[in-house]
Amino acid sequence: NAGVTQTPKFQVLKTGQSMTLQCAQDMNHNSMYWYRQDPGMGLRLIYYSASEGTTDKGEVPNGYNVSRLNKREFSLRLESAAPSQTSVYFCASSEGGVYTEAFFGQGTRLTVV
Amino acid sequence: AQSVTQLGSHVSVSEGALVLLRCNYSSSVPPYLFWYVQYPNQGLQLLLKYTTGATLVKGINGFEAEFKKSETSFHLTKPSAHMSDAAEYFCAVSDRTDKLIFGTGTRLQVFP
Numbered sequence: 001n002a003g004v005t006q007t008p009k010f011q012v013l014k015t016g017q018s019m020t021l022q023c024a025q026d027m028n029h030n031s032m033y034w035y036r037q038d039p040g041m042g043l044r045l046i047y048y049s050a051s052e053g054t055t056d057k058g059e060v061p062n063g064y065n066v067s068r069l070n071k072r073e074f075s076l077r078l079e080s081a082a083p084s085q086t087s088v089y090f091c092a093s094s095e096g097g098v099y100t101e102a103f104f105g106q107g108t109r110l111t112v113v
Numbered sequence: 114a115q116s117v118t119q120l121g122s123h124v125s126v127s128e129g130a131l132v133l134l135r136c137n138y139s140s141s142v143p144p145y146l147f148w149y150v151q152y153p154n155q156g157l158q159l160l161l162k163y164t165t166g167a168t169l170v171k172g173i174n175g176f177e178a179e180f181k182k183s184e185t186s187f188h189l190t191k192p193s194a195h196m197s198d199a200a201e202y203f204c205a206v207s208d209r210t211d212k213l214i215f216g217t218g219t220r221l222q223v224f225p
Contacts, residue, residue, distance in 0.1 A: 004156070031211045040122065042203060042217040043157075050211045058212070090156055096211050101147075104156030 002026050006091050006105035013081040013112045021076040021108050023091030029103075031096035032074035033058075034066060036087040037107070043090065049074055050096055081112045115140045115206045119216035127224050132176075132191040134219045136204030139185065145207040146187040148178055151218075152200045160202070163187065174198070199223045 007022045025032065030051050035043040045058030049068040063085060065077045074093075078085055088109050092102040120135040138144055145164050149157040161172025168180040174197075178189045187204060204216040 033213075035215075040217060042119075043215040045212060045214075048211060092157075094211070101159045101162065102157075102213060104158070106156050107154075 004091055004093055004103050004105035006089075006108050008108060009106065010109050011111070013078075013110065015081060015083060015112060017081050018077065018079050019081065019110075020078075021089055021091075021110075022073070023075065023105060024073045025091075025093040025103070026072065027093060027103065028071070029093035029095055030071070031094045032068065033092045033094075033102065034064075034074070034076045035090045035092065036060065037090060038087050046076065046089075078110075081110075083112045086110060086112045115144065115214050117146075117204045117206050117214060117216040119204050119219050121219055122217065123220050123222065125222040125224060126194045128196055129193050132189070132194045132198065132221065134189040134202050134204075134221065136178075136187045136189065136216060137185050138187060138204075138206045140206055146178075146180060147205040147207070147213065148172065148176070148187075148189050149203045149205060149215075150200050151203065157203060160189070194221075194223045196223050196225065 004025045033048040034046040044060045047066040049055045052071045067075045088107045091105045094102045116139045118137045147162045148160040151157045161170045163170045163180045171177045176191045201218045201220045205213045
């Protein structure tokens with residue numbers, strides 16, 4: 001009954017440090033997504049993956065890289081964190097194709113100091 | 114390109130009053146439209162969606178939304194607000210690919 005699991009839930013980084021946000025889903029979904037949520041800006045798509053082995057840029061990809069490790073897992077990497085990347089990050093998954101419901105993780109609250 | 118505009122970043126109602134959250138969309142193709150709700154410190158969950166067919170869509174927790182093509186709107190309503198409805202609500206549009214475009218959100222406060 002896990003759905004979409006994100007780790008970690010909270011993280012503080014210093015400017016210039018790197019880290020990887022992990023996401024796994026157990027619903028056998030084809031599509032996975034990374035969003036960031038900032039006050040007054042809603043959710044903005046960073047990257048998405050329509051199937052295992054494929055990734056595509058979203059609205060705000062700069063400063064991020066992703067890996068679709070297998071069908072279950074989709075990670076987001078910050079190579080050199082900047083204060084502008086302070087945000088809440090959400091991973092989501094869906095069956096894909098003609099759009100169906102997206103299921104969201106609980107989020108990762110990242111602060112870059 | 115697809116987009117949604119949510120009018121009003123904050124809406125306050127009294128318990129028992131009508132809830133009306135506004136969403137207008139822009140889409141070059143017949144849209145799929147969604148409303149999601151986010152409770153504090155949680156992820157988003159689907160309230161309801163419109164794909165094709167009946168333009169009045171019923172969702173969970175007594176919410177409903179009506180797709181009005183002529184007005185390019187998909188407003189969310191609930192006849193009687195409950196304290197537990199306090200949350201942030203997001204309208205979203207899909208262009209029938211794998212991507213969802215979200216609005217900026219409306220925070221609903223419910224006063225006793």
